[in-house]
Amino acid sequence: MLRAEGVTVTYGRRPVLHDAELTLVPGSVTGLAGPSGCGKSTFARVLGLVQRPATGRVAIDGAEVRRWRNRAPRDLRVRVALIFQQSRLAVDPRFTLREVIAEPLLATGRGPGRAGELAEEMGLTPELLSRRPHEVSDGQLQRACVARALALRPGYVICDEMTTMLDASTQAHLVARLEAYRLDTGAAILVISHDLELLARWSGHGGIVHLPQAVRPAG
Numbered sequence: 001m002l003r004a005e006g007v008t009v010t011y012g013r014r015p016v017l018h019d020a021e022l023t024l025v026p027g028s029v030t031g032l033a034g035p036s037g038c039g040k041s042t043f044a045r046v047l048g049l050v051q052r053p054a055t056g057r058v059a060i061d062g063a064e065v066r067r068w069r070n071r072a073p074r075d076l077r078v079r080v081a082l083i084f085q086q087s088r089l090a091v092d093p094r095f096t097l098r099e100v101i102a103e104p105l106l107a108t109g110r111g112p113g114r115a116g117e118l119a120e121e122m123g124l125t126p127e128l129l130s131r132r133p134h135e136v137s138d139g140q141l142q143r144a145c146v147a148r149a150l151a152l153r154p155g156y157v158i159c160d161e162m163t164t165m166l167d168a169s170t171q172a173h174l175v176a177r178l179e180a181y182r183l184d185t186g187a188a189i190l191v192i193s194h195d196l197e198l199l200a201r202w203s204g205h206g207g208i209v210h211l212p213q214a215v216r217p218a219g
Contacts (some may be wrong), residue, residue: 007056034211048082085161106175139170
């Protein structure tokens with residue numbers, strides 16, 4: 001179980017999150033909704049261990065997170081995957097799609113062998129794997145980012161507006177792939193979106209959390 005309690009984040013003196021709470025149960029899909037500026041993406045970064053909160057507690061499978069970003073223990077970092085809305089800001093532009101997918105495998109000493117298999121599961125052809133981000137569409141690049149996120153078989157997957165600005169067929173493929181991953185591994189998925197219809201369709205297992213209930217909107 002991934003549990004966040006009393007999470008508060010400020011940028012300077014400006015509060016972005018205030019006393020936010022969330023629990024992700026293995027095997028569940030939970031939706032996170034809220035208006036722009038209420039701190040959804042900030043909360044996603046806290047849950048993904050890439051942003052340290054000012055106050056509060058995050059625990060993963062009973063282990064409390066005490067260090068963040070690259071200082072967080074590897075055994076905790078690999079349990080949580082974060083898929084960003086803007087895929088072009090989430091990859092090294094010098095990498096090919098194969099290198100994007102293989103990055104976490106190489107970083108943990110596992111070798112790039114599974115990159116091709118992961119790409120195939122996401123509908124990426126071998127020819128696309130030799131291209132760099134500027135040579136592929138937004139949808140193709142986001143497919144590579146999802147493959148990268150699943151490479152280490154995390155127990156918790158946080159999707160921060162993952163399908164925004166993508167065509168309907170790509171959205172459907174990404175949702176179907178993550179749902180198949182959940183059923184196969186028992187992972188918990190957090191879906192952050194403005195699309196309440198998408199959240200209602202996908203989050204029947206864990207329900208929808210409306211962030212303003214626990215968060216003071218910025219400004």
